[in-house]
Amino acid sequence: MKQLIVLAAILPLMLIFMAQFTLEQKNSAIINALQQQVYTAKEEAKQEGCFTSAITEQLKSNIHTKLGVPEQDILVVATETPQYRINYFDPAGERGMIHYSVSVPIAKIMAGGKLLGIPSEQNKGVYTIEGTTASEKLPD
Amino acid sequence: MKVFIIFIALLIANVTFISYQGDLNRYVRLQTYLKAVAEEAAAGAALYYDEVAYSHGSMVINREEGQKYIEHLLTRVGQTLDLKEGESLNAGIEILDDSNGAADPGISPAVTVTLHLTVTDLFRLPFLTKEQVVRSAKYELADY
Numbered sequence: 001m002k003q004l005i006v007l008a009a010i011l012p013l014m015l016i017f018m019a020q021f022t023l024e025q026k027n028s029a030i031i032n033a034l035q036q037q038v039y040t041a042k043e044e045a046k047q048e049g050c051f052t053s054a055i056t057e058q059l060k061s062n063i064h065t066k067l068g069v070p071e072q073d074i075l076v077v078a079t080e081t082p083q084y085r086i087n088y089f090d091p092a093g094e095r096g097m098i099h100y101s102v103s104v105p106i107a108k109i110m111a112g113g114k115l116l117g118i119p120s121e122q123n124k125g126v127y128t129i130e131g132t133t134a135s136e137k138l139p140d
Numbered sequence: 141m142k143v144f145i146i147f148i149a150l151l152i153a154n155v156t157f158i159s160y161q162g163d164l165n166r167y168v169r170l171q172t173y174l175k176a177v178a179e180e181a182a183a184g185a186a187l188y189y190d191e192v193a194y195s196h197g198s199m200v201i202n203r204e205e206g207q208k209y210i211e212h213l214l215t216r217v218g219q220t221l222d223l224k225e226g227e228s229l230n231a232g233i234e235i236l237d238d239s240n241g242a243a244d245p246g247i248s249p250a251v252t253v254t255l256h257l258t259v260t261d262l263f264r265l266p267f268l269t270k271e272q273v274v275r276s277a278k279y280e281l282a283d284y
Contacts, residue, residue: 006143017154021161028165035172046183087188089208131177132216134184134209 012115019111027106030067031127037062038102038129045098049137051078063104075103083135093132101130156265163263170262170273174255177217178277181210181231181253186279198238199249199281207233210253227259250280 041059045051051059056078060071078100086096093099106125110116113123185206193200210231218229237249254276262270 010147020158024161089205134187
């Protein structure tokens with residue numbers, strides 16, 4: 001009987017580790033996939049001179065399809081006016097540069113949050129990828 | 141007592157494993173990120189060229205502008221990575237253009253950027269140490 005009581009106490013604690021392992025793998029896969037999608041969109045934006053609405057929509061759609069994140073939860077803040085390739089570096093980083101920031105919510109960070117007393121509002125986060133790239137678009 | 145000892149052993153094993161997994165994922169992500177930054181740096185630096193040399197039929201990369209662009213990029217990346225005191229991110233730049241050998245047939249002008257990131261240990265486990273990440277990328281102007 002003693003063994004059973006000890007097992008009943010320990011098993012949930014041990015299972016949290018298993019669940020956390022799975023959750024870590026899932027979140028890591030989400031972030032890796034997000035990196036790939038943002039990289040692809042950035043390469044397209046370099047050719048177009050900015051994040052056109054088509055590129056942004058495609059990016060959101062791909063993230064939604066691959067990661068299952070609702071499109072309205074994906075935040076894309078990027079240069080939307082065409083930047084053209086220039087033959088000097090602008091120290092202000094305004095001319096010829098495309099800035100972008102893509103944020104995606106991470107639904108759950110800790111497994112067994114309720115058991116550990118972590119409220120669901122605190123057990124989530126936002127992963128953001130941001131960067132700058134030089135436009136390759138030539139003036140028409 | 142036996143049950144307690146086994147519990148503690150399992151707990152330590154699990155904590156070690158979870159810690160290793162988290163740090164390893166972070167390390168892999170950092171490698172991917174730095175590779176993308178190196179590509180970005182090489183591609184960006186290769187955009188700037190000497191217009192006078194180009195008017196004479198030579199493709200010569202403008203080293204000064206390329207250097208400025210890469211430094212700007214490294215500053216932003218340093219902020220993103222939130223580098224602490226003693227940590228650093230440096231870039232090695234190698235440029236091959238018509239001024240130093242790419243004028244030969246079959247050789248294209250290219251910019252190679254190698255990033256060296258030095259950080260405090262990426263792994264929290266005491267028996268694993270990784271303080272340097274090095275990633276490199278080459279951008280070649282194939283049509284010139």
